[in-house]
Amino acid sequence: SIGCVEVLATVCSTILMFLTLPISIFLCFKVVQEYERAVIFRLGRLRSGGARGPGVFFVLPCIDNYCKVDLRTVSFDVPPQEVLTRDSVTVSVDAVVYYRIRDPLNAVVQVANYSHSTRLLAATTLRNVLGTRNLSELLTEREAISHSMQVTLDEATDPWGVQVERVEIKDVSLPDSLQRSMAAEAEAAREARAKVIAAEGEMKSSRALKEASDIMCESPAALQLRYLQTLSSIAGEKNSTIVFPLPIELIGPLMNMTSTLCPPKP
Template identity: 75%
Template sequence: MLCFKVVQEYERAVIFRLGRLLSGGAKGPGIFFVLPCIESYTKVDLRTLSFDVPPQEVLSRDSVTVSVDAVVYYRVSNPTISVANVENAHHSTRLLAQTTLRNMLGTKNLSEILADREAVSQGMQSALDEATENWGIHVERVAIKDVRLPVQLQRAMAAEAEASREAKAKVIAAEGEHQASRALKEAANIINESPSALQLRYLQTLSTISAEKNSTIVFPLPIDMLQQFMR
């Protein structure tokens, strides 16, 4: 007497006959049959699954304590191995992800963790994928979700960033004053070499003042003209 079973498109059935793995690999999708009391089977989901790695307290290479969490995306690549080689492939992958995250971050400086999360994620994904290959698991992606720093360190970093911004602003202001001083010096040299340039600048200033509709205009006289009247 046969017992008919059905597995979905995204499922496979791993069959054991009298405790031995049935040859031919996993069955499905569709209809298959088992012999009651002789054969048993386990359904395996082939869809991509995900889980959150709880926040891990890690001491970085430069002796800074950080709390980091992540998310892992994986799927079963070999249903037969995932059932026959490990008791619970999903639970084992979760535990391994936690230890791998701690080991990866322990080899990085704080600046590397904050500035290059993608490299940390890729390194963790490669390490996990290699370790879970014998379990029939393929790790598709690992993403670092959040990096939390101690409050004292956050304040120190904020103060350092503020000091850096103020220093840059002072440098920019000093460069602007230096350029303005150089331009004034060049203009003074040009006027000194050509007295007619001073007269043109004088006339331009008068034109600007008259355009502003002022009621009183003061006309400065050259010093050499006043000296002629004083003789």
Template identity: 75%
Template sequence: MRSNKFISAIQLSVMSTKHEHGIGSSSRVEGGAKGPGLFFILPCVDTIMKIDLRTVTFDVPPQEILTRDSVTVSVDAVVYFRIFNPVISVTNVENSRVSTQLLAATTLRNILGTKTLQEILSDRENISHSMQTHLDEGTDPWGVKVERVEIKDVRLPVSMQRSMAAEAEAAREARAKIIAAEGEQKASRSLKGISMFGNTLE
């Protein structure tokens, strides 16, 4: 009886929620994923690490990228991911979240470096899908599932912003002149028609 009381006294219960798994390691038995639920560890002998299995996000900080047509842009993104295998997320990589963040930044630079500025601005959906596919393949050995990637913002150099604004203004002015010229032609034809009708009456 005393032996059982002693064992109970040194056992520590750990409650894992439905969103978590516990990774246990011990000099007595082989560690593994446990939970969700109630299980026990021995202080100073067993260790436990809680792994959140819910989808979480992180921001990819702005990356300076040279596009295929030699334009420097700053692009950032957001990545949605979750851990699907708690054991290998701990055993195969030192820090799965940090490693995924670093890989996301590298993947963003590599993919956008093969695109022109126009492609980056007009084809974000396909670029995001391509980045998600590449990231998911790279993080699979770490027990990480990349569910979605979204390109947040594409910032152009100030000089290019001014140039594009000037081009847009010139295009608007040209369009306005065309509309005005078309209006004058219609008015001229109308006046000519009225004049011919008046001459016919005379």
């Protein structure tokens, strides 16, 4: 309800405005941009009708005052926070937060400084959320952790008319001793995988050699073909002299053929 004092002050301010025309026109008409809203107070009371803008709005001299609220998205960096993870590892984490004003009235009336309050709340939320995660989760699940922080921070700032649009973890700094330990562990894991791969290769090679040996034992002709193939590959080598023994299996047929073609003289 409007009190008598407020009515009297409004009448006096209106009379003063008319007495000081046209100078009062420059004092009574204000402009806010497309991305701004104006919250008007008359004698300390919030005026009905909500926030004004964009465009021109009217205020009475002496009894009205207003404050502008920027509706554009604002970003700020959360300073590096020393966080103790759930598995008792101390890490330094910093993040960036994007927010905007959803309700200009609550942003002015419900909190003294919505920007400063949002920054402080973001720092505490970062420590609280990361304190419930293991180091491995912190390193591999950044997107899920960022989303959890965004939801938690948005719920906390909703009464202030602030909407947190996005939270991103920028960097996770580990102690030097922990970095060396993780590097040694990763190197050991790579060496173990290399040994496993080498062992699997040896096993496959041994299996292939065994199968080839079985085939050659079953078919002597296959062994001779392999022997001839080896001779052909060696013959292709240049600038080298190789002494290769002739298998006894090939000498027998050659001797029989020689004795047939050239019989001994009486």
